[in-house]
Amino acid sequence: MTTLSAEREIEHLMTLHPKGFDLSLDRVTRLLERLGNPQDRLPPVIHIAGTNGKGSCAAFSRALLEAAGHLVHVHTSPHLVNWHERYRLAAEGGGKLVDDDVFAEAISRVAEANQGQTITVFEILTAVTFVLFSEHPAEAAIIEVGLGGRFDATNVIKRPAVSVIMPISLDHEAYLGDRVELIAAEKAGIMKRGCPVVIGAQESDTALQVLIETAERLDCPTVVYGQDFLAFEENGRMVYQDEDGLMDLPSPRLPGRHQYANAAAAIAAVKAAGFEIGHRAAERAMTHVAWPARMQKLTQGKLVDLAPKGAEIWLDGGHNPGAGIVIAEALAEQEEKNPRPLVLISGMINTKDQTGYFSAFKGLARHVYTVPVSSSDAGVPNDELALRAEEAGLSAEPVSSVASALMLLRDSWDGPAPRILIGGSLYFAGAVLAENGTPPT
Template identity: 30%
Template structure:
C-alpha cells in the first residue's frame, strides 16, 4: 500500500467531520496501549506562528543530538510532511505499519459501539504510535485546531505549554471573540506545567493568564523580552537578546518577517526554561546552528531571485498583515505581480485589504478544494479596490501565466490558501531544476 492509499483511508474518516472533544481519542489511545504516555512532549498552540515555533524548537534539539519527533499540519506537497522524526519524513512503510495498527483498533472501537474517531484523531494516533516505536527523546507537538478539544490534548503532562499567538480564525469552531478563542487555546494548559505565551492582544492574554493561575502554572510572557535586530535581509535576520539572565547574542534566523523574531523568541524562551530545569542539555553553538537551519516551507519562502518569486501561506487576517509588513520591509517599492486564491470560510475582505497594499496587478485563481472562494468573486473584490486583474481558475495555469510574465516585474508573490501554495510550490521546484 503506497502513501496515496493510506491517505485515501484517512479520507474515509472525513465524513465524521472535525468534532472537537477527547472522548473518542481517549478510547482509541487506551486500545493502543496509550503510547503517548511514554513521550516527553512540548505542546504548541496558537493562531499563527505555531508551526515556525515548533520548527525552531525541533531543529535546536535535533542539532544537540536528541532524537526528536515533529507533528504538524497541514502538509504542502506530501502527506508524510506531517510526521517527522530525526529530520526524516515518516517513510511510506512506517506510515502503513502504524496506520494499520491504528485502524485495527478503530475497528474494535466501532464493534464495541463507540463513535468513530475523526480523520485528524486517526492521524494524531498514528503519529503517537510512530514516535513511540522510534523511542523519541522528545516530541514537538503542534495543535491542530484550538487546543482544549484538539486530539493532541490527550497528553496529560507536557514539558511545556506554548501559545504562540491569538487572532481571529476558525471562528465557526472556536468562538467569535478573542476571549473565546483564547479560552479554547488555553485548554492545553496542564496543572503545574510552565506556560509560555506570545500574545499581543491584552484581552486574550488575560484569559490565558487566568487559566495558568487556576492551574498553578508559572507564566512566561515573551512580549516582555527585549531584543535588537543587528542585521536584516531577504535571507534572514541577526538579533541580540537576553532571556532570563542568559545572553543570546548574534542569533541568526533564516526565516524572514518581524513576526519570525517573535516566533524565535518564543522558541528560545521554551528551550531556556527546559535547560534551566535540566530537562535538556544544549551547547550554545549547536543551539544557534539548529535555529539557523529552521525553515518553514511556504512561509515567505524565496523560490527564485531576479526577479524574486516568493510563496507565502497567508490565509487569515493576521497572516496577511504579517506578509504586508514583511514585503514593505524587504521589498520596498518593487513592482509586484500578486497571485492569490483562497478558501471561502476565511475573512476574505480583510485579507484582501492587506494584499491590495502590496501590488496593483493580480492574477486570481482557486485552490483545489471544495471550500474554494470563486476566482471571479476575488476579481470583482479587487477591481473594486482599483486593481488590474486577470482571472485564471486553474492554479497551475495561473502559476504558468505569472512565470511567463516574470520579466515585467521585480517580484512575483503567490499567497493565500495553503492548498494553493502546496500546488504552486511543486511546480516552481520543477521549474527551478
C-alpha cells in the same frame, strides 16, 4: 519516496469516517486506550497552539534541539503535498519524514484498533502520531495542535514539558468563537496544571490577559513575550534576551520581522522544557531552520521557469488577516532592501476572511491574479476572490491557474522584474509546490 501504501490507507479511512473536525476528546481517548495509551510513553513534549506562528515555532524548536545534538520527533498539520510531512521521526543528523511502509503499517494498526467506531480521520492520524512517537526513540517530541486546543485530538497529553501559545487572532470562528477572548480560552485549554507555559507575542491585550489568568489559575510556571523574554533586531542581527542574559544571534533564515518573535518563543520553550541551548547551537539553529511555504523563496522548478526573467518569487500559506499583516510587513522589508513592483497570485478557501487578508496588502501590491484552489472542495471561485480583493482596494483579475498568471505576467511585463507572492491558503501552497516539482523533504 513512494506514497502509495499510506495514501491508500488514508483514502480508505476517508470513505468510512468524516474528513472534518468534530471537537471532542471522547473518541480519540477511547481509541488510545485500546492501543495501550501510547501518548503516555512519549519523550518530553513541546505542545504548541496558536492562530499564527505554530509551525514556525515548531521549526525553530526542532532546529534548536537538533543543533544541540538531540533526537527529535515533530508532528505538524496540515501537510502541503504528502501526508508523510506531518510525521518527522528522530534520526541521527536530523529527523526524517516517516517511511511509507512504517506509516502505512501504523495507520492500518490504529484503524484496526478502532474497530469501525465513529471517529474523524484527523483523530485516527493523531493516534498514529502517538503510536509512531512512542515506538521510535527520541529525546523530545514537538507536537502542533491541529485546531483550537481544549478539544483538539492532540490534547490528551497529561504532562507536557511545556505548553506554548503563539499569536492569537480570529480564525476558525465557526468552531472556536467569534471573539478573540473565546479563541484564547480554547487555545489555553492545552495548559496543564503545574506544567510550564510559554506565551508568545500577542497582538491582543485581551487574549494575553485570558492566557495569563488561565496559567495563574493552573499554577503554571509562565514566561511571557515582552515581559520575561523578547527578541529584537540590532545591526542586522537578532538579540534574544531573558532572565539568563543576552544572546547575539544571526537573523533567522526565515524572512520577516515576525520570525524574531517566533524564534524567541521557541528558545523560551526549549529552555522551559528543560533543555540547555548554548550560544553555538542557537546560532546554528537560526541559520539552518527550514519551514516550507512560509515566506519560502522559490528559485527553481517548473512554475518558476514560467515567470518573467529575473522575478523574485515567494510562497506563503498564510490565510487569515493576522497572517496577511505579517506577510505584508515581511514584503515591505524586502521592498526597503530591494525595491520591486509586487504582484500577488492568490487562492483561498471559503472559511477564511478573504477581504481581511487582502487588506494587509493595500498600497503595497500593484495587482492581484486570483486562481481557483483545485486541491480543496472549499476553494473560493477565482472570480469571487477577485471581488474580495477589489473590496480591499486592490486591482484584481481572475485567471485559471498559477501557470497562466505567471505566463500573463511574463508576456505583458514591462519594467523592473517583479516580486511575486503566491499564497492565501496552505492547500493552495501545497498544490503550488507539487506543480513546481519541489515538495517538502
